[in-house]
Amino acid sequence: MSAETTEADGIPGKRSLRPLGGVLAAMAVSLTGTRISAVALPWFVLVTTGNATQTGLVAFCEMTPYVVIKALTGPLVDGIGPRTVSWTTDLASATAAAAIPLLHALGLLSFPLLLVLVALIGAARSPGDLAKEVMVPEAAERGRVPLERATGLSGVIERLSTTVGLAVGGSLVALLGPLTGLAVNAGCFALGSVITKLALPRGMGHTVDAAPSQAGKTEPGPEAGPGYWRRFGEGFAFLRGQQLLLTVIVLITITNLLDTAFASVLRPVWASESGHGPAAIGLMGSVLGAAAVCGSLIAAVVAHRLRRRVVVLGGFLLAGAPRFLILAFDVPLGVVLAVFAVSGFGVGFVNPVLGAVQVERIPRRMLGRVNALGDALAWAGIPLGGLLAGAAVTTAGLVPVLVACGITYFLATTLAGLRPEWREMDRGRGRGVVEPRSEDDATQDRADAAT
Template sequence: MTDVASDSERLPGRGSLRPLVGVLAAMAVSLTGTRISVVALPWFVLVTTGSATQTGLVAFCEMTPYVVVKAFTGPLVDRIGPRAVSWTTDLATATAAAAVPLLHALGLLSFPLLLVLVALIGAGRGPSDLAKEVMVPEAAERGRVPLERATGLSGVTERLASTVGLAAGGSLVALLGPLTGLAVNAACFALGSVIIRIVLPRGTGCPVQEASSLAGAAAPRYWQRFGEGLAFLRGEPLLLVLIVMVAVTNLLDAAITSVLIPVWARESGQGAGAIGLMGSVMGAAAVGGSLIATAVAHRLRRRVVLLAGFLLAGAPRFLILAFDAPLGVVLAVFAVSGFGAGFLNPVLGAVLVERVPRRLLGRVNALGDSLAWAGIPLGGLMAGAAVTAVGLVPVLLVCGTAYFLTTNLAALRPEWREMDRTRGRGAAKPYPVKDSSKGGAGVVA
């Protein structure tokens, strides 16, 4: 019989780190594959079509299903259990990703078929990412690890995977071509599925039992669950302000990652190797920032940390590319931006996890993520069309200015004052852990 977790479940006095290690390992390999694809897929489209617009269209077709499917998966994750959702969707994603290099090698990969396959990849990644995020707090409790530390490690894992994945992606594309990178991406998702299915101990990531079910009443239906999550989110002004701000910055981040950097690398003659180098430098610095955030975030004022992090992580990247600086200067700026970015997800996620009850975590997390990521599909599409229309430099300048204004105007909102008062809301905490900070889940920067 399937184990069912509840808010009142009592765990053994001696915790086990195996669930947390397993979840973080699965996150690491799947995110590494995703970051390899970040380099390989746009470069593959650019070198085969020569079109920035089509490159943006591919990004749109991958991220739109990601956001939409993830938004409606939350109630299913709560009901079916994040473990089952994670390993099955990772396996489906691996299959779709492996089809791209295979069909190309057979001469059967048309551009419309590529769009269908990347849409399937995005549709699988959304639930998979959500399920792993939801399992982190439970794994932390089972290991008797303070949530501050566990979710900080989640953020470090995300940043480290970005560093390794982008570096590996750049190297694979430069040495063996983009299709090799796409094949490795598929292998990473398959490995992530195996880790969740086999390595995690029995009882981890099981469905959350509703209070009504415990009382003998019928379990709520899908749309009732979805409505509960939506109603809760609508009653949290702070979360809504953060989600809107991150939605805009994510749109701009998608623009620079999926289109602007590849176009810059091609026009400047730096090549795909520079894309991987820039990403790995930024990722390595972000790992350092995440480690520091894990150690000291609970002692800092969240509002100040969040604003400073966005100031470093945002506009400087766009502006340095616009001014045709040497590669060494570009790498230095990306390193500083990465360090600032390392502090963002631990703070953003801490606010989410502290304010959302355990039984609603899957559906609220799904809605929050999907709204925050809603602009990502449009980022690459709009950037590709804009670069084609007016050129690279004007688009970089506009995006950098928009990033700066968005984060600073959001910081003036009165809801931000609640960020430092969130600690201590014991009734809203999903787990009885003193320190709470989240990295890499919930609202994603």
């Protein structure tokens, strides 16, 4: 039985870049909206309450359900299919995001209700983000695109969305107010849902447990693969045996906590106390994002020729501590932007390499469930980042917290790089490395799962 059919049938056949372009486009608009909200939402809370602790509480209420649900969503993404999960959850995020400015305009938006709505946004956004990540390797296979290049392009999209989103968010908040930014965020989620639903091929994001039928198509049978908890247990058991991935996850947990503290509390408070305002937030993010795009583009082209361990550690050294420490000093905005440009360049090299290492080590049929667990663990510190930063700034002031976070970032990344398992990061080292696989292998996985 041949796996080669037409694109209209939704089954991978001849080389096509349409799936990869569709996934990247959906990622771009959804992430852009999220970055706009990253400026608008904290500023809205800060100017309406004047309380850094409440600003951190909003970030906590958004990211806690994001992390918890992501840990549990992987088997569902593998079972239902990432394409369906992506467009439905983006639509749910759009609805919850649109309710914030609408209820505020009607005078019905209390602070507890705001917390509920941001929690709903986080809960819906989590499986949507995961589903898009899971579709990238399949899209790369369909387009015969090298894995590092596909993950590098995904990193470019993420950084470009950060650049555009923060710039637009800062401008919208400065000119039209934060609620306008939140409304635009809702529109971006809705557009992402439309792209995923209409632009991607019908067979894109098939369920991994789908069995091939006699007609050459894939369809889930009445006993199509293991149940939810078995999938969850398989993913947990696999991840537990991957020491390199676990070490990377612990490091990312720490850096994510610090990055969230920076974005949701420290940077807005600095912008308010320094008098630069929300426009400076957008400008800083845009400079960092533009430099990160350059770094990601270079990584997409040359990262597969470089030593991964050196690239990742160098990227972290540039990306982390300098951003925190420069805001602790009274320096001109131009100096701050220069440091952010250097940090952004380093950021651009980290995710493409880590993404390639992750995909290589995880069997394709388990990608959703293992990614979900890994991401949930790596994001476990995010809900606490804003909450702890808000309380720390209220207690100790902004400058001591910035210095403490910068030092912690430096120590965490440096010490992690000295661990022996990080030597396995370079291609060809370590056990259990799974190289990018052909569509024939993916088809066999689906057949195995069905039996």
